[in-house]
Amino acid sequence: MATEFDNALHWGLFLTGTTLTGETGKYVRVSELVLSALRATGVFSNMVDGIVAPDIDRLWLDKNFDPAILKEWDATGASWVPMTYGRLFGRAAVDKLAVTGGTGNAVVVSQPAGFQAARLYLMTPLADNSGAATINVSGVGTYPVKYGDGSDLGAVEFKAGRQAVLFFTGTRFEVLFPLALMSAAVVAAQASADAAAASALLSQKYAANPEDVEVGPGLYSSRHYLAKVIAYWSLITNTLGGWIHGATDKPTPTGADEIGIADSAGGLWGLKKLSLANLAGWLSSLTQTLTNKTLDAARLIGTITHDKTDPVPVFGPILDVFWDRIGAATNVVYQVAISTRSSTNVKRLVAAWGAAVSSVTNGAENVTFYWQTITGGTLATRMQLGAGLFTANATGGDKGSDTINAKGFYVDGVLIPFQKEFVSGLQTVTAAGRLTIAHGLGFTPKLIIAELVLTAAVGGYANGDVIEYTGAPVAFASFGYGQTIRKTTVNIEVQYGDYTSGIYWLHVRNTGAPGGIPNNQVQIRFKAYG
Secondary structure: OOOOOOOOOOEEEEOOOOOOOOOOOEEEEHHHHHHHHHHHOOOOOOEEEEOOOOOOOOEEEEOOOOOOEEEEEEOOOOEEEEOOHHHHHOOOOEEEEOEEEEOOOEEEEOOOOOOOOOEEEEEOOOOOOOOOEEEEEOOOEEEEEEOOOOOEOOOOOOOOOOOEEEEEOOOOEEEOOOHHHHHHHHHHHHHHHHHHHHHHHHHHHHHHOOOOOOOEOOEOOHHHHHHHHHHHHHHHHHHHHHHHHHOOOOOOOOOOOEEEEEEOHHHOOEEEEEEHHHHHHHHHOOOOOOOOOOOOOOOOOOOOOOOOOOOOOOOOOOOOOOOOOOOOOOOEEEEEEEEEEOOOOOEEEEEEEEEEEEEOOOOOOEEEEEEEEEEOOEEOOOOOOOOOEEOOOOOOOOOOOOOEEOOOOEEOOEEOOOOOEEEOOOEEOOOOOEEEEEOOOOOOOOEEEEEEEEOOOEOOEOOOOEEEEOOOOEEEOOEEEOEEEEEOOOEEEEEEOOOOOOOEEEEOOOOOOEEEEOHHHEEEEEEEEO
């Protein structure tokens, strides 16, 4: 058709039959004739023509105008608007939303040309969101942003500078490719790599950290425990004299009585026994003997002095288990064994402490230590503490038997989230009142729980019932419900709502209906964790 065609000035013929007569001939606008033809072929099968608007899921050929105007329902403006080229053929296109201001949670964008429902949009935020978000389209309105299941956005779903793909339904924007789905594999891989690196570093620390240098709070390396075991063993040997001194006295020893000696024969220094008769015979062979001598006391008085030439600090007397041979002594287990006799008079090993040396290279020594108890050939308890265990900087020191006191507790290298707890006393509920409660944790709490304690029967609940209050501050008309909590490193600050009849509401037991709690029939306490 020629471009000079003017739909307002020209008509087309519509014949009822094959012959134009005065009774059957009709004339219509060419545009209406074309649209009707397209409807007949199925292109505009949902088009309805007339002077009354159809259902909003239809196209409307509005004959309140001449020529008639083809329209569709615009959900954003809640009105029927003319069908344009952009609305008809731009539905599959992706347009941009230009961010002009707002915040991470309340984004403001300029209205794009042909803004309509059932269309994709790209947006590059200028700030991160911290939770639920909205988008204000200038001149149109404000719409919530949701995931496909209708839930609110998580934190940093909108990331400054990172483009987001959105689908506009007409009533809200939906994120097509949530960050959690796209990054799950990346996060899992990174977490695995981080865990492997942390495990490798932790293993290195357990093997190599010097004595008294912590691997983590209250945790030390094998080198540390080696030094402590040596110190404990030295303590045992130094106490041996006291044990002997405290033993039952035998006023008249006989020649058959025995003492232990280290046999020097062959350089093996084996353990042998020596009877007092043999000892007397050996002493009698010496120039200086104990013949006709008197011992002043049955104990040793004096000191054990270590000739310190090694720069390593000395923590008391040294017990040296010496492998007396030339060359590196590796792949050898140096063991101290504790044995007893069974009920059938058979020697039986019950405990052992040992060290397996795998390297004696200077500066790179590698030793594995064993502290075991064995009963009937089965590995039993390795060590038993008779008192509490506490780290050097833990407040309060030793808290008594079967306790552990430390600055922090970890599981597989990860700090347990809650280390301390504070529980307040019961507080009076006063409309518009304020509370300042010192929690004493020494840091800002990670979690605060509010518990309502009923002082009378309310809403199907009994006097004394404890109800965890999870509601947020609510304002309805001129009524203020709930409370707002501000937490600091020192205090829990509470601002009550100003509704004098009752600032707390609950769901009536067994019905779920809302019900108020009079202020004089409830008290509240706060728990802080961190």
